[in-house]
Amino acid sequence: MAGASTMSWWERAVIYQVYPRSFQDSDGDGVGDLRGVIRRLDYLQWLGVDAIWLSPIYPSPMKDFGYDIVDYTDVDPIFGTLEDFDALLAEAHRRGLRLLLDLVPNHTSDQHPWFIDARSSRTSPRRDWYIWRDPRPDGSPPTNWLSNFGGSAWEFDPATGQYYYHAYLREQPDLNWRNPEVRAAMLDVMRFWLDRGVDGFRVDVIWHLVKDEQFRDNPPNPGYRPGMWPYRALLPTYTTDRPEVHEVIAEMRRLLDSYGERLMVGEIYLPVERLVAYYGDAGTGVHLPFNFQLIGLPWDAPTLAAAIAAYEGLLPAHGWPNWVLGNHDKPRIASRVGSAQARVAAMLLLTLRGTPTLYYGDELGMRDVPIPPDRVRDPWEKNTPGLGLGRDPARTPMPWDDTPGAGFTAGEPWLPLAVDARAIHVTAQRDDPSSMLGLYRRLIALRRDEPALRAGSYTPAGSGEGWLAYLRESGGRRLLVALNLGAAPLSVDVSVESSRVLLSTVPGRAGEAVGGRVALRGDEGVVLELLERP
Known part of the structure; x- marks a missing residue:
């Protein structure tokens, strides 16, 4: 194993996801923007993170809030300008922070000039840039493929008499990645941003890029039950995770590598045995195929222990692990496991082997915010009401202080603030070492200072x-992490002869000597320095 000094920057890093609409508004329109992110860079530097992943900022009709793009090489006016982006990049780099952009290569907006051209005529030069098929003899869609956001994934275009494919909204037509011109155009997009100095990309739905060449129907899902997400009615055998996608990824990786030490993170919701294939052969795959297990697994110790062991066992020799607790598409960790266990989850995330990614506000213990029906913005919720799929609750504005706009905005926020935003905010927690924010900052600092x-x-x-326990070791330095995933105190026998507490999720235990069994309070995690071998 390489030492800490020879690791790539992204192997040593803690990545922090900024959802720009909700991070900081600088102009009072209620929507966060790039100048707002610049204003909060000092906070991110103080927190101790190493890199920022910025969710999409491109010009967009905002049908899916930036994941429907009309121009890949500009900034939407709601977020600012290209000059604002350049200023953000420069200010981030000045503070030693890396910056990753969200790349959305699977689909465009239906307002993108490429698609407007493609749908203008069957003979358009860009017709084959998208996925078009004739109707079945009865006029129905060409396959049974389903949209993630509900209904058929095929939309009929009366003007040209064909259907086009959209894995998400009908306003988000999928690009045809079997077309070399599409691949070349998207590589040019990557060059545009790499030439500006970005440190890499988080690539949206990368496992969706290539679809079945024979357009076979997806098989029914034997595990589907009424009331589940409708997309789950079929197994996406022929619409995702096609073998040819790895050729596309290798092409992207070659381009990134030509710019030096740049990072490619892939959004991939697959079982780990398929996920690890996206590392490819050494030098050909995604640097970090996002590992979302901590988001989806039941919060119990045997399940987590088995999942961690399985993931570690499946990693290729060149594969560096990574862990994620939350993102803009899933309920927040504090809502999933409760506020007390969210502290334990923070310790798990920041002490496992690999690169951790934090979601903005999780360091405060932010919870999902109930959204009144008249304030719902998410198209997924609107298209599949009553199933609890809406993502708005996890995208609400970051609370910075106790002012009426929580320091986020001087106007009306685009989504409601949490009812406790005037109590659970950065200013209240920043100088409180017992706060969730204080815990995150100490964990990040400990991670930075401890090669183990x-x-x-x-x-x-x-x-x-x-309970769950594991050892982290480097150069003879041995640390034991022990986590209580319940509310009742536990005494755990992990054969510790002599140790001391480096950090606890509960205040007041730092420096405490521990021998023999490890006593854990309810909802407590500890990092122990082992002083003697058992």
Whole structure:
């Protein structure tokens, strides 16, 4: 294993996701923007993160809030200008922060000039840039493929008499990645931003890029039950995770590598045994195929222990692990496991082997915010009401202080603020070492200072009903992490002869000597420095 000094920057890094609409508004229109992000860079530097992943900022009709793009090489006026972006990049780099952009290569907006041209005529030079098929003899869609956002994934275009494919909204037609011209155009988009100095990309739905060449129907899902997400009615065998996608990724990777140490993160919702294939052969795959297990798994110790072990066992020799607790598409961690366990989850995320990604506001313990029906903005919720799929609750504005706009805006926020935003905010927590924010900052600092956490090996140290423990080791330095995933106190036998507490999720234990069994309070995690080998 490489030492910490020889690791790539992204292997040592803590990545922080900024959802620009909700991070900081600088002009009072209620929507966050790039100048707002610049204003908060000092906070991110203080927190200790190393890189910012910026959700889409491109010009867009905002049908899916920036994931429907009309121009890949500009900034939507709601967020600012290209000059604002350049200023953000320069200010981030001045503080030692890297900047990743969200790349959305699977689909465009239906207002993109490429698609307007493509749908103008069957003989358009860009017709084959998208996926078009004739109707079945009865006029129905050419396959049974479903949209993630509800209904058929095929939209009929009366002007040209064909259907086009959209994995998401009908306003988001999928590009045809089997067309070399599409691939060349998207590589040019990447060059545009790489030439400006971005440090890499998080690539949206990368496992969707290539579809079945024979346009076969997807098979029914035997596990589907009424009331589930409708998309789950079929197995996406022929619409996702096609083998040819790895050729596309290798092409992207070659381009990134030609710019030096740039990072490619892939959004991939797949079981880990398929996820790890996206590392490719050494030098050909995604640097970090996002590992979302901590978002989707039941919050119990045996399940988590088994999942961590399986993931570690499946990683290729060149594959660096990564972990994610939350993002803009899933309920917040504090809402999933409760505020007390969210502290334990923070310790898990920041002490496992690999690169962690934080979602803005999780460091404050932000919870999902109930959205009144008249304030719902998410098209997924509007298209599939009553199933709890809406993403608005996890996208609400960051609370910075106790002013009426929570320091986020001087206007009316685009989504409602949390009812506790005037109590749970950065200003209230920043100088409180017992706060969630204080815990995150200490964990990030400990990770930075301890090679065993940043670069060391991972070894399971046991698990049982309600608890989980593991060792992190580097250069003879041995740290034990023990986590209580329940509310009742536990005494855990992990054969510790002599140790001391480096950090606890509960205040007041730092420096405490521990020998033999490790006593854990309810909802407590500890990092122990092992002083003697058992």
